[in-house]
Amino acid sequence: MFRRSATDRVLTGVAGGIGERLEIDPVVVRLGFVILTFAGGVGLLLYVAAALVSRRPDLDNPPPPPKTSTRQAVAIALVLTGVLLALRGVGLWLGDGVVWPAALVVLGSAVIWTRGDEATRARWLARMPGWIQDEAESHPRTRTLVGALVIALGAWAFLSSNPPLDLFDNTPLAVGTVLVGTAVIAGPGVWRLIRQVSDERRERIRQEERAEMAAHLHDSVLQTLALIQRTEDPSEMVALARGQERELRTWLYGKTKPGAEGSLSAALDAVAVEVERAHRTRIEIVMVGDCPLDDGIRALVHACREAFVNAARHSGARGVSAYVEVEDDLVTAYVRDQGIGFSRSTVSSDRHGIAESIEGRMERNGGVAVIESSPGRGTEVRLRIARSRAT
Amino acid sequence: MIRVFLVEDHELFASGVRNELGQEFALVGHAASVAEAVAEIPKANPDVVLLDVHLPDGNGPEVVEALPDVRFLALSVSDAAEDVITVIRAGARGYVTKSISSPELANAIRRVHEGDAVFSPRLAGFVLDAFAGLTAPAIDPELDQLTPREKEVLRYIARGYAYKEIARELHISVKTVESHVGGVLRKLQLTNRYELSRWASERKLA
Numbered sequence: 001m002f003r004r005s006a007t008d009r010v011l012t013g014v015a016g017g018i019g020e021r022l023e024i025d026p027v028v029v030r031l032g033f034v035i036l037t038f039a040g041g042v043g044l045l046l047y048v049a050a051a052l053v054s055r056r057p058d059l060d061n062p063p064p065p066p067k068t069s070t071r072q073a074v075a076i077a078l079v080l081t082g083v084l085l086a087l088r089g090v091g092l093w094l095g096d097g098v099v100w101p102a103a104l105v106v107l108g109s110a111v112i113w114t115r116g117d118e119a120t121r122a123r124w125l126a127r128m129p130g131w132i133q134d135e136a137e138s139h140p141r142t143r144t145l146v147g148a149l150v151i152a153l154g155a156w157a158f159l160s161s162n163p164p165l166d167l168f169d170n171t172p173l174a175v176g177t178v179l180v181g182t183a184v185i186a187g188p189g190v191w192r193l194i195r196q197v198s199d200e201r202r203e204r205i206r207q208e209e210r211a212e213m214a215a216h217l218h219d220s221v222l223q224t225l226a227l228i229q230r231t232e233d234p235s236e237m238v239a240l241a242r243g244q245e246r247e248l249r250t251w252l253y254g255k256t257k258p259g260a261e262g263s264l265s266a267a268l269d270a271v272a273v274e275v276e277r278a279h280r281t282r283i284e285i286v287m288v289g290d291c292p293l294d295d296g297i298r299a300l301v302h303a304c305r306e307a308f309v310n311a312a313r314h315s316g317a318r319g320v321s322a323y324v325e326v327e328d329d330l331v332t333a334y335v336r337d338q339g340i341g342f343s344r345s346t347v348s349s350d351r352h353g354i355a356e357s358i359e360g361r362m363e364r365n366g367g368v369a370v371i372e373s374s375p376g377r378g379t380e381v382r383l384r385i386a387r388s389r390a391t
Numbered sequence: 392m393i394r395v396f397l398v399e400d401h402e403l404f405a406s407g408v409r410n411e412l413g414q415e416f417a418l419v420g421h422a423a424s425v426a427e428a429v430a431e432i433p434k435a436n437p438d439v440v441l442l443d444v445h446l447p448d449g450n451g452p453e454v455v456e457a458l459p460d461v462r463f464l465a466l467s468v469s470d471a472a473e474d475v476i477t478v479i480r481a482g483a484r485g486y487v488t489k490s491i492s493s494p495e496l497a498n499a500i501r502r503v504h505e506g507d508a509v510f511s512p513r514l515a516g517f518v519l520d521a522f523a524g525l526t527a528p529a530i531d532p533e534l535d536q537l538t539p540r541e542k543e544v545l546r547y548i549a550r551g552y553a554y555k556e557i558a559r560e561l562h563i564s565v566k567t568v569e570s571h572v573g574g575v576l577r578k579l580q581l582t583n584r585y586e587l588s589r590w591a592s593e594r595k596l597a
Contacts, residue, residue: 249470286516286549288523321512321551325519334550380550 006057010191014051024072031106032080038102039084040092077107097161104154109184112147148185155181220247235280242276264297264331265290268324271305279312282319289326296385299365300333306357307335307381315339315379331385338378344371358383392417393504396437398428398454399466400447404489408441411493416500425449429457438504441466442483444474452481464503472517479579485509507569508576515548518579534582537575544571 005016008026015033019026036043084099155177224244228237250269265287272283291297304322311320317339324333354371358381362369367385395416399405400423409418420435422428425448432440432454440458444451444467455463455478463483467474468490475486484503487496488511499509510518522537537545547557554572558565 252471284512284551286512288516288520288549323512323516323546323550325546325549336551338551 003055004051004057012051013057014047014054017054017057018050024076028073028076028110031110032076035080035099035103035106036083036087038094038099039087040094042087042092073110077110097158101154101158101161104157105151105181105184108147108150108152108154110147111150112144112185112189144185151181151184216251220244220251239277239280242282243273246273246276262293263290264293264301264324264326267293267298267301268304268322271301272308272322275305275308275312279309281308281312283308284319284321286321286323287326288324291326291331291387294388296365296367296388297331299361299367300331300383300385303358303361303369303381303383304333304335306354306361307383310354310381311335311337311339311379314342317378326387329387331387333383334380335383336378336380341373341375341377341379343373343375393439393500394419394435394437395500396420396422396432396435396440398422398432398440398446398451399443400424400445401443408496412497412500415497423447425453428454432458432461438462439464439500441500442478443467444469444478450474451478451483455481455483462503462506464499464509470513475514475517476521476579479514479576482580484576486514487511488513506573508572510545510548510572510575512549512551515545518575519545519549534578537578541571541575544568545575548572 002017002021004013005020005026006013008016008019010016010030015029016026018029022029033043033047036046081103084103088099159173159177221244224240228240231237231240246269268285268287272285275281276283293301304324308320308322311317315337317337320335320337322333322335324331358371359369362383362385365385367383369384370382371379372382373379393416395412395418397405397408397418397420399408399421402423405421405423409421412418419437420431422431423446425446428440428442428446440454440461440463442451442454442463442465444465446454451463451465451467455461455465459482463478465475465478465483465486466489467478467486468488469475470488479486484506485499485508487499487509491499491511502509518537519542522542543561544557547560552560554565554568557568561568
């Protein structure tokens with residue numbers, strides 16, 4: 001089977017896809033469908049069938065636009081003529097007065113609009129006498145002229161071979177024929193122009209994105225790399241690299257939810273960055289859900305901050321992990337390190353960290369703080385607070 | 392010795408992994424692209440394939456889908472929800488980030504080799520978030536919902552607990568923890584709720 005074309009499409013990309021597969025100009029394929037449609041609608045049926053059996057386009061690797069050599073063009077014309085004659089024999093036919101003029105019109109359109117193979121043409125031209133070579137230099141015009149003549153011939157043949165529809169008695173038909181002829185001559189050109197404009201627009205957008213990316217990398221990553229090279233202290237290097245990683249990640253993957261400003265996740269990230277910088281540690285936050293800040297949630301963020309700092313200062317662990325889950329009426333947070341742990345009785349009572357900043361703060365806001373730790377098994381601070389009804 | 396195949400286009404990282412794992416595992420091959428991986432893996436016949444999610448000529452999930460009988464452990468710096476969910480849905484047995492320590496990586500490879508699933512805390516968080524965000528009623532409750540026990544286990548993983556610690560907290564055996572995680576993996580891969588994919592791509596766009 002073949003893939004429909006993602007880049008070259010008028011209706012569904014079927015003709016474009018067949019063209020890419022057979023390496024002929026899709027214009028030829030389209031015209032083939034058109035002329036076969038005059039033969040009792042066979043082209044229409046074939047098109048629908050082709051659309052059904054084709055696969056969706058491969059967006060990642062669009063193939064190059066195919067060219068048609070003269071030899072291919074002649075072969076396709078002969079095949080089409082053969083098919084038409086066969087269909088005429090079978091009786092799938094709208095009548096000689098319609099199909100043959102239509103074939104002429106299609107031929108003219110093909111002459112004007114197919115993209116030729118430059119290499120083949122150059123070879124042919126080299127064998128030609130000088131005046132033909134000169135003529136070929138102004139070739140697009142010649143092509144258009146020949147094509148337009150053939151189309152005009154087709155239109156004339158159509159009108160004159162249908163005697164009942166007398167030219168002068170049937171002005172609408174004559175006007176219609178002329179309009180169709182004009183459309184066939186100019187249509188593909190207009191179509192190509194539109195595509196060209198949209199291609200250029202896409203390219204411009206791509207370039208702007210690239211420029212923005214370069215500017216951003218220059219302001220952030222390159223600066224940090226320069227800083228790292230000038231730093232002697234390994235832990236400072238780690239901190240710089242870690243800060244840059246976090247910043248780049250946020251920029252690349254964006255925040256998890258829209259309107260992150262003033263949300264729990266944004267506040268926690270800010271706190272984590274601050275503690276990482278100040279205490280040379282690594283904080284991994286896993287969040288499920290998110291919510292806006294209120295007094296209770298702010299207390300939870302502060303308690304988390306205190307827990308991060310304690311873990312960084314006292315646990316001796318390489319990093320701290322936090323898991324925060326937002327439910328409809330409740331927010332739970334777990335801050336855990338796998339450090340040395342401690343037992344409550346050995347912490348002197350004048351140390352305010354745990355009692356005041358974590359437990360006291362949570363209780364004043366109607367929440368709960370539980371701290372579980374034992375020497376050698378790390379520490380986990382568990383925080384829970386109800387979400388206010390107003391939000 | 393467990394036979395390990397490495398699919399990784401970042402040469403610096405690949406040689407790091409080779410140094411760290413070379414003692415403990417038989418490294419039977421290395422590929423740096425989707426095409427190479429799909430061609431070479433069946434020949435090398437590895438027990439576990441370490442797979443980078445981003446490759447120059449495509450993405451990890453393509454390799455996973457092309458070789459359904461191979462056990463994959465996905466490895467990435469990305470942490471983006473879409474990458475993680477996509478490679479797991481394609482059939483990978485686990486997902487870890489490249490910042491993982493080498494004993495932990497070795498442990499994860501052994502686990503995948505034994506047929507278990509390996510969830511990082513972040514992956515557990517994604518799964519909880521994804522299933523919590525499903526609003527439409529379940530079509531197939533067997534596949535479309537997590538049991539309370541599975542949620543509990545995932546929460547512990549998200550909190551950074553090892554399977555052994557989870558088993559101790561919940562008073563169940565490590566084997567039972569493993570089977571719960573395996574159940575979650577199966578649901579994640581088999582549920583055909585389109586919302587799951589939509590969830591992942593929304594997380595990326597937002």
